[in-house]
Amino acid sequence: MAHLILKMIGYKSLSIQLKARKLTMNKKNSIYIATSLDGFIADKNGGIAWLDSIAIPENEDMGYLAFMEDIDALVMGRVTFETVLGFDVVWPYTKPVFVLSNTLKEIPESHQGKAYLVKGTLPVILEQIHQKGYKRLYIDGGTTIQSFLKKDLIDEMIITTFPILLGGGTSLFADLPKAMDFELVESKVYFDHLLQHHFRRKREN
């Protein structure tokens, strides 16, 4: 069996990149998220302390900054937005954040000009965001990602997998009306332990 074995000798990451599959779409909806081996984005108590189970060097972002550079705006649900607001940090985004909510009345004054409330069905919301000139979107938050997937509106997924079975929690994926094929764009191993896979939706034309 012809295969190539690479030994880890001081590399921070090793990558298998597959042909010229990088996405060059004008409009795209992407996710960039970490999960456990059993597909959870938060543990049984909603916690993410397991993300600290692997020591990640401070200067290593696992492609996050490059990914953020490549997108025009973020789209997230109210729960994720309020979670980020609750973090005791400066606002972490330099791109506009569109907050999906049918209950939130308005964006807090502190974050006006950074975050924008959007309402309606996903196609209507996307049309509004695209018309503002934001085409390459980072879709974030468990519920929002699942809503987009249900409508087959996710074009690429960059998923970092931690080698841990949490045994319960908040799932990244949920029931879908139909199966969906993806293509593998790249497979990486970071720090000997973390897997990062880049998938692209394979649509029949």
Place this chain on the structure above:
Amino acid sequence: MAHLILKMIGYKSLSIQLKARKLTMNKKNSIYIATSLDGFIADKNGGIAWLDSIAIPENEDMGYLAFMEDIDALVMGRVTFETVLGFDVVWPYTKPVFVLSNTLKEIPESHQGKAYLVKGTLPVILEQIHQKGYKRLYIDGGTTIQSFLKKDLIDEMIITTFPILLGGGTSLFADLPKAMDFELVESKVYFDHLLQHHFRRKREN
């Protein structure tokens, strides 16, 4: 960021093997199984036709024969046993198969000497099998794998992931009483599309 990019140029598979993490245990319980990206081993109708979604050359077994060489016996549930019996093929195993069942009265005459009925709790069953000299066991079948995982009795997992979201079906993993850490032993890409990861249970000593 120092990473190595490998272009696929006619390789059937590319592999990242991590240090000397191959299992050299005397006794071990292993799984070798294929799942969808969302962690299903069978689709909503119990089907596995999605395993044919990627064209796999006839002479390529993705490490299966080497894995089978390395084990002493199989342990599977009654449902999996009866599913294999129902296939219109010759008995596919050259190693003894231990069938877990509390309802099955006896192994059909056609398969006596190849398959053996075992009953009781997992530790009792394992003790019996070990005493017969079979130490390296291939644990197969969804329910059986989940029972072993619940008792933290799985030592290594070789999981082949197909880049498809099935959106429902039979999950490989189920609820666990506690989180479990694994180590990555090897990460492979087969035929440009299939991921195969080899994990080893990381236990605190």
